[in-house]
Amino acid sequence: MDIFVNLTIAGLSTGMMYYLLSSGLSLIYGLMGVLNFAHGSVFMYGAYAGVLVFGLTGSFTFGIIAAIVVGAIVGYTMERLVISRVYGQHLAQILLTTGLMLVLNELIKIPFGSNILPAFQPEALQSSWQIGEIVIVKYRIFLIIIGLVVATILNAVMAKTKLGMTVRAGVQNPEMVQVLGINIKKVFSFVFILGSALSALGGILMAPALGAINPEIGLMYQMTGFMVVVIGGMGSLTGTLFSSLLVGLASSYTAYVYPDAATAVIVIVMIVVLLIKPSGLFGKGAE
Amino acid sequence: MPDKVILKVKEMETYIGQYHILQGINLEVHEGYVTVLIGRNGAGKTTTLRSIIGLTPPSKGSVEFNGEMIHGLPPYAIARKGMALVPEDQGIFSQLTVEENFKIAMYKEDKQTLDRKDWILDIFPDLKPKLKLKAGSLSGGQKQMLSISRALVNNSKLLLIDEPSKGLAPIMVETLANAIKQIKDHTTVVLVEQNFWLASEVGERYYIIDDGQTVQEGVMADLIQDKVLQKRYLGIGTKE
Numbered sequence A: 001m002d003i004f005v006n007l008t009i010a011g012l013s014t015g016m017m018y019y020l021l022s023s024g025l026s027l028i029y030g031l032m033g034v035l036n037f038a039h040g041s042v043f044m045y046g047a048y049a050g051v052l053v054f055g056l057t058g059s060f061t062f063g064i065i066a067a068i069v070v071g072a073i074v075g076y077t078m079e080r081l082v083i084s085r086v087y088g089q090h091l092a093q094i095l096l097t098t099g100l101m102l103v104l105n106e107l108i109k110i111p112f113g114s115n116i117l118p119a120f121q122p123e124a125l126q127s128s129w130q131i132g133e134i135v136i137v138k139y140r141i142f143l144i145i146i147g148l149v150v151a152t153i154l155n156a157v158m159a160k161t162k163l164g165m166t167v168r169a170g171v172q173n174p175e176m177v178q179v180l181g182i183n184i185k186k187v188f189s190f191v192f193i194l195g196s197a198l199s200a201l202g203g204i205l206m207a208p209a210l211g212a213i214n215p216e217i218g219l220m221y222q223m224t225g226f227m228v229v230v231i232g233g234m235g236s237l238t239g240t241l242f243s244s245l246l247v248g249l250a251s252s253y254t255a256y257v258y259p260d261a262a263t264a265v266i267v268i269v270m271i272v273v274l275l276i277k278p279s280g281l282f283g284k285g286a287e
Numbered sequence B: 001m002p003d004k005v006i007l008k009v010k011e012m013e014t015y016i017g018q019y020h021i022l023q024g025i026n027l028e029v030h031e032g033y034v035t036v037l038i039g040r041n042g043a044g045k046t047t048t049l050r051s052i053i054g055l056t057p058p059s060k061g062s063v064e065f066n067g068e069m070i071h072g073l074p075p076y077a078i079a080r081k082g083m084a085l086v087p088e089d090q091g092i093f094s095q096l097t098v099e100e101n102f103k104i105a106m107y108k109e110d111k112q113t114l115d116r117k118d119w120i121l122d123i124f125p126d127l128k129p130k131l132k133l134k135a136g137s138l139s140g141g142q143k144q145m146l147s148i149s150r151a152l153v154n155n156s157k158l159l160l161i162d163e164p165s166k167g168l169a170p171i172m173v174e175t176l177a178n179a180i181k182q183i184k185d186h187t188t189v190v191l192v193e194q195n196f197w198l199a200s201e202v203g204e205r206y207y208i209i210d211d212g213q214t215v216q217e218g219v220m221a222d223l224i225q226d227k228v229l230q231k232r233y234l235g236i237g238t239k240e
């Protein structure tokens, strides 16, 4: 029982981090068909910026703010310099953003080297609660709460605001959104920056749970991120949340029973979902 | 006619990929009238509307709207100048509610716009009880009504409508004809229509498009008389 609770909490908290990483990926693909293979690098930059600022100031809150700011800046620069030039050209997008990922991964090594950088939990969250046999790690609960808060805010924005309405409409028919007098590229830029900031937030929050970071975590988490998006359905935030938690739980349970299969199980989940519903759990049908 | 020409298309040519789809479209749309574009399937009518509003930008020629050259502008900028399109597939956002479909189209939510929405809902009363429902749940005819209504909320000067009768029951086509007659007092209409009954019911001027070119133009009443022209370009009256 205690093991099960611990694995569940670990799975949900990791799942929430997948959500932060994947929501941007899902929306930018849904809205403009853009595949961004440098999205994981933003996650990694968020982790480095946050860990660095946390180390310097001793404030985890400042670390989080730094990660979000760096994520937004990297996202903005990426969108202006690269992505906006290759709208609608899938091959060019894949090549350019992959190139960008390699460059970003090398650049980070100049100040930090390629070795691991330890990442600590903020003091207030270092302890755990003990309920009978069950040990609940505070930091994991913190991650779940942050994830829920972000998901609630994002859902409210999507449901209640004109921007959210435009994004939902744009995911279905971007051409028609333009015909209604809306500059969809502007909407897209905004969503891209928001998605980057969320990815970076995921990076700094995940870092203490990993204990240490290195330049490779971007690529590592990005692969999972893409699978999460495919499972949930491109362009659906609800699908992304659901699939993030599913993937988090599946890999957490598997890692306990048979650690070598923790990644393989995600691939299996993806294959099963795609066989049953090719557009993903919450994706729009392939019309 | 001494009326104002609100849309003037000169020698417009458009490529889609490497295909030379439009090879010389010339149009003069007079303010306050319904101009009908007719022609066989695949003649280039849809592409003509899409090129005018910038979705498939023309590579040659000019498009002058309300005294301004607009070719080369992005679709959203052209729309903002007062042009609206009801596309062939209706372009309804099925995941949004009917109300949200209106809302997303509104440039402002001032009294004028809201009054106009009420006026539109009086033309299409079927939509009134459906405002809170997902637009995807509407019938084909209601979706067409919504698409036309949505295009009207901003007091656009020019409304481009692409084959609204497609797939509709005859009774719905009649409703549509009545609606267009009410709309045309407020907005100039360019209507692509294969249903000759609807075209002759509401059309005042016509252009025939064939193989990506405008080949004939005139007053609708004349075309209704001209069986030879109808047979030649529209295939009406032949049994093939």
Ligand SMILES: Nc1ncnc2c1ncn2[C@@H]1O[C@H](COP(=O)(O)OP(=O)(O)O)[C@@H](O)[C@H]1O
Binding pocket: B016, B017, B019, B021, B039, B040, B041, B042, B043, B044, B045, B046, B047, B048
């Ligand atoms: N995306 C496209 N790619 C290639 N050819 C197209 C495309 N869209 C339209 N066409 C071709 O352009 C021609 C005109 O199409 P369209 O404007 O839709 O005609 P209409 O509306 O008069 O039926 C047709 O021959 C059609 O096959």
Ligand SMILES: [Mg+2]
Binding pocket: B045, B046, B047, B088, B163
């Ligand atoms: Mg057509």
